[in-house]
Amino acid sequence: MRNNVVAGNWKMNKNLSEAVALISDIKNGINNLEVKTEAIICPPFVVLETAATLLKESNVKLGAQNMHFEESGAFTGEVSASMLKSVGCEYVILGHSERRAIFNETNDVINKKNKQALKSDLKPIFCVGETLEERENGTMKSVLEVQITEGLANITEDELSKIIVAYEPVWAIGTGKTATPDQAQEVHYFIRSLIANLYTQNAAEKLIIQYGGSVKPNNAAELISQPDIDGALVGGACLQADSFLEIIKAGG
Numbered sequence: 576m577r578n579n580v581v582a583g584n585w586k587m588n589k590n591l592s593e594a595v596a597l598i599s600d601i602k603n604g605i606n607n608l609e610v611k612t613e614a615i616i617c618p619p620f621v622v623l624e625t626a627a628t629l630l631k632e633s634n635v636k637l638g639a640q641n642m643h644f645e646e647s648g649a650f651t652g653e654v655s656a657s658m659l660k661s662v663g664c665e666y667v668i669l670g671h672s673e674r675r676a677i678f679n680e681t682n683d684v685i686n687k688k689n690k691q692a693l694k695s696d697l698k699p700i701f702c703v704g705e706t707l708e709e710r711e712n713g714t715m716k717s718v719l720e721v722q723i724t725e726g727l728a729n730i731t732e733d734e735l736s737k738i739i740v741a742y743e744p745v746w747a748i749g750t751g752k753t754a755t756p757d758q759a760q761e762v763h764y765f766i767r768s769l770i771a772n773l774y775t776q777n778a779a780e781k782l783i784i785q786y787g788g789s790v791k792p793n794n795a796a797e798l799i800s801q802p803d804i805d806g807a808l809v810g811g812a813c814l815q816a817d818s819f820l821e822i823i824k825a826g827g
Contacts, residue, residue: 579799579806579826580739580783582615582700583813584640584668594622595629600816602633605823612806612826615666615700616813620654627663638666638700641674644687656695667692668808670702670726672745682725689726693734700739700808701726702787703766707746716765723769732774739783741808742766747788749810756797759786763803792821799826 589597598616605614617638618626627637643653659667669692670685685701692699703722705715719742727735742762744754754762763784771779786798787808798804806826813819 576780577783577805579612580615580785581612581806581809581819581823581826582617582638582666582668582739582741582785583809583819584671584787585616585618585814586640586673586810587619588814589618589622591622591625594618595625597814597816598626598629598635601819602630602635604816604820605634608820608824610824610827612823614823617666617668617700623659623664624662630663636665637663638668639664640668640671642667642669642688642692642697644684644691646691656691656697660695660697664697666698666700666739668700668702668741670722672702672704672743672748676745682722685726686728686730689730689738693730693737698737698739700741700785702741702743702808704743704745704748704788710744710746715762719762719766720769723766724773727773732778735770735774735778736781739785740766740770741785741787743787743808749789751789753789753791753794753798754786756801759788759798760801760803763801767803790822792818792825795822795825 615636615638617640639659642656643650669688674680689699705718709715709718747753767779783805785806785808786804790807790809791812
């Protein structure tokens with residue numbers, strides 16, 4: 576019922592020439608894969624327009640890593656949803672744990688970004704996740720409930736159908752640690768149940784929920800095979816075409 580979606584978050588990596596080479600390798604490699612999994616790459620802002628040109632007539636979609644919640648104005652260094660749309664983006668990552676932790680983004684700010692992205696016909700990849708301390712002190716579920724409830728405030732069920740939720744345990748990002756398939760499945764099931772309570776069971780069953788947190792070719796298949804895990808938000812492993820393609824292949 577739900578297609579798997581694998582998105583690659585390049586973070587602050589790859590200059591223009593390096594990006595061109597990586598995109599070309601991904602585009603050529605995916606043509607040899609017989610998979611239903613949807614693939615998305617999210618390079619830095621400066622690469623987006625070039626990426627859109629390179630990806631024309633390919634099966635790879637384009638996303639950005641962030642955006643501002645206002646349409647325009649005196650926000651030096653920021654990029655709007657309409658700007659992303661104008662260069663060919665279809666998706667945008669919002670609420671990533673690094674944006675929350677390093678740039679102090681609140682649930683309210685992320686909610687504004689979700690709503691502005693939807694208004695501009697961009698599909699949010701809405702990230703949620705707990706820290707190691709929150710997991711160990713037993714507040715993981717309440718933290719996730721607040722992030723999801725506040726992040727999706729005043730978003731309709733129809734709008735929700737355009738959103739991907741990415742569960743990323745903060746303690747497993749860039750650390751080499753990964754939630755076990757059982758741990759990840761438990762949280763994905765909890766998120767889907769929460770969505771059923773906030774919206775409807777039908778909305779919950781349709782929602783794509785990715786796992787993000789040190790996903791690699793050697794663990795992707797076991798993670799994605801879990802009943803409530805619908806793909807992956809990939810960090811470091813998406814910076815090499817062969818490993819990113821292996822993860823896409825694992826999605827089936």
